[in-house]
Amino acid sequence: MTSRRTHIVGAGIAGLSAALAVTEDGGEAVLYEAAPHAGGRCRTLQPAGGFAHDNGTHVLFTANGRALSLLKTVGARERWFEPEPQGLPLYDARAGQMRRVGLSPWSWLLPSRRPQGLALADLARILRLVFASKECPVASIIGKRPIMDSLIEPLTVAVLNTPPSQASAQRLACALRQLIRPGAGHLLVARNGLSEDLIEPAVATLRARGAAVLTGQRLRMLLVANGRVIGLALSDRTVMLGPDDRVILALPPYEVERLLPDLSVPTRFEPIVNVHYRMRGLERPRFVGFTGALAQWALIRRDHVSVTVSAADAVVDQDSAAVAARIWREIAPALRAVGLEASPDRQPETRVVKEKRATIRQAAEALPQPPVRPLANLALAGDWIGSLPATIESAVMAGEHAASVLHHARGTRATLSKDRALKTEDAA
């Protein structure tokens, strides 16, 4: 009997999810990751001599069933918790006022949890958005209403990382239909950090199941013959595949395009700018939203505060120090309002992380989608596959789907013995 191995390229969330799916029933998986660590766009940075922080704050919702199930599988579900169970504190930087807003529409029954400016007429617009059947920008449904500022814009850039004037109403609607279910709108964050509370437990689970996670291994080229992959040309080795072996490319679209240039993939991206301030924070993390400011969200952890600016096209090329100084002046009063010592004139040590291709741009247009299995024994995964917002949830789902597609596919086996003739060095 020949062994059947699944070679997974990319150890971001999609690759880790695919590997967990493959190994769940005893399947054999090898992961190849170009970077020195797993996690991809979802990881903790530990600069030498600096303070550890996530590349950017990641939130999950209780609606994200697949992501939460992955956390459970790797024993990390309890590490994600709801920082603001009473509703999200929103600081209006223009008025200098803080109020709480419920994320679930059910909580709006309480006047104190309603988004500012919400009127009866807005409910009809919100319903049109939730059940959007035709593609159009989010802004064209909501219009210039006060709730654009207080609810729709923050929600759209948080979920789609694309401004409402361009963002796909249908993609947002997919997320909203999940979020409005009772109990689904609770916002969760990692207690300590993305690597400690998600990536490391996932890698440890995979290793315990016998999977190999090889870092520093960039896939340079796919070796293809007769419609199937026969080998992987990696940084320092070429791995030849057995007749029953499969490959999952869990990579961003631009890497898939480089490796398989005939495929049509999304080519436009949106940046996220993250600013991290080293300061005495809070033992129990808090999460604060902003309106009327460049800052959109702040996560307060024990020893730092992380600020997110999504859909950051307008600022990503600006001077980092100037952006950080502006944001500090904006957030200092809100930090004081939650009990921290923060003066607008005394900016703490700061680190700015610019993710220029944080996600694909999720505009109101048909995005190119290649077939999930473009070669007989190769499937694609990644947060950009499918019609859901590009998030941890979609990356988990895409990884699981790729594993399942290959598992159930007929005809992934090699037919030509000469395929094996190339110089080879086995994985693992």
Ligand SMILES: Cc1cc2nc3c(=O)[nH]c(=O)nc-3n(C[C@H](O)[C@H](O)[C@H](O)COP(=O)(O)OP(=O)(O)OC[C@H]3O[C@@H](n4cnc5c(N)ncnc54)[C@H](O)[C@@H]3O)c2cc1C
């Ligand atoms: C700042 C920021 C904030 C975000 N906030 C949220 C949030 O709040 N909630 C949420 O759900 N999502 C959020 N996201 C999105 C989330 O991070 C992504 O959807 C998810 O991490 C994508 O995972 P992935 O595995 O599809 O891709 P990636 O994480 O990009 O993984 C791809 C992996 O492949 C590796 N690789 C690339 N080329 C090669 C090659 N040739 N050979 C081998 N390896 C290769 C990369 O190094 C990487 O590790 C955020 C993203 C960013 C950047």
